[in-house]
Amino acid sequence: MQILVSVASKHGATAEIGEIIATGLRDAGLEVITLPPDRVESVEPYDAVILGSAVYAGKWMESARAFADRHASALEARPVWLFSSGPLGDPPMPSGDVPEMLNIAERLGARGHRTFAGRIDRDQLGIVERAITAVVHAPDGDFRDVADIRGWADEVIEALAPHQAVAS
Numbered sequence: 001m002q003i004l005v006s007v008a009s010k011h012g013a014t015a016e017i018g019e020i021i022a023t024g025l026r027d028a029g030l031e032v033i034t035l036p037p038d039r040v041e042s043v044e045p046y047d048a049v050i051l052g053s054a055v056y057a058g059k060w061m062e063s064a065r066a067f068a069d070r071h072a073s074a075l076e077a078r079p080v081w082l083f084s085s086g087p088l089g090d091p092p093m094p095s096g097d098v099p100e101m102l103n104i105a106e107r108l109g110a111r112g113h114r115t116f117a118g119r120i121d122r123d124q125l126g127i128v129e130r131a132i133t134a135v136v137h138a139p140d141g142d143f144r145d146v147a148d149i150r151g152w153a154d155e156v157i158e159a160l161a162p163h164q165a166v167a168s
């Protein structure tokens, strides 16, 4: 089985979540390719796809949305999981899933979707981003929970097990 993990990330935090998921899948013996959404020409070579995006101003990044549009019919035909990264603080806010991800999950018939807490490193932000995060009082820091992310990867692995038996 070959799994695609494709992640839209502006400052790297969501890409690292994708790497944690990819490592979990590899540790379970699956073959995993990681590529950003705009580098994926076709999803046909993959038996399953995990698509993730950072959330900015309540929306998925354009490259992840465009990926879902561009490959919609091929994605509908294979197991797909989605994740977002955005909420910050303890407890992480804003709470709940972004509508974007829920809409895409419904359209593609995704097997699962999850929102993970994110990270802001103020030193990485441009002047406009700093101003926005100051206005909304977004806390600086890394709120990602590696155990939570690995746990979700384990759920995906478990759900893939019957497909793996068919593929081998």
Ligand SMILES: Cc1cc2nc3c(=O)[nH]c(=O)nc-3n(C[C@H](O)[C@H](O)[C@H](O)COP(=O)(O)O)c2cc1C
Binding pocket: 008, 009, 010, 011, 012, 013, 014, 015, 054, 055, 056, 057, 058, 059, 085, 086, 087, 088, 093, 094, 117, 118, 119, 120, 125, 128, 129, 130, 132, 133
């Ligand atoms: C300008 C700005 C706007 C943001 N807007 C949201 C938002 O609307 N909802 C949310 O959950 N997170 C929001 N975030 C938090 C980011 O999504 C979070 O920090 C994420 O982990 C960043 O991922 P990346 O490093 O992969 O780009 C925002 C962050 C910045 C800097």
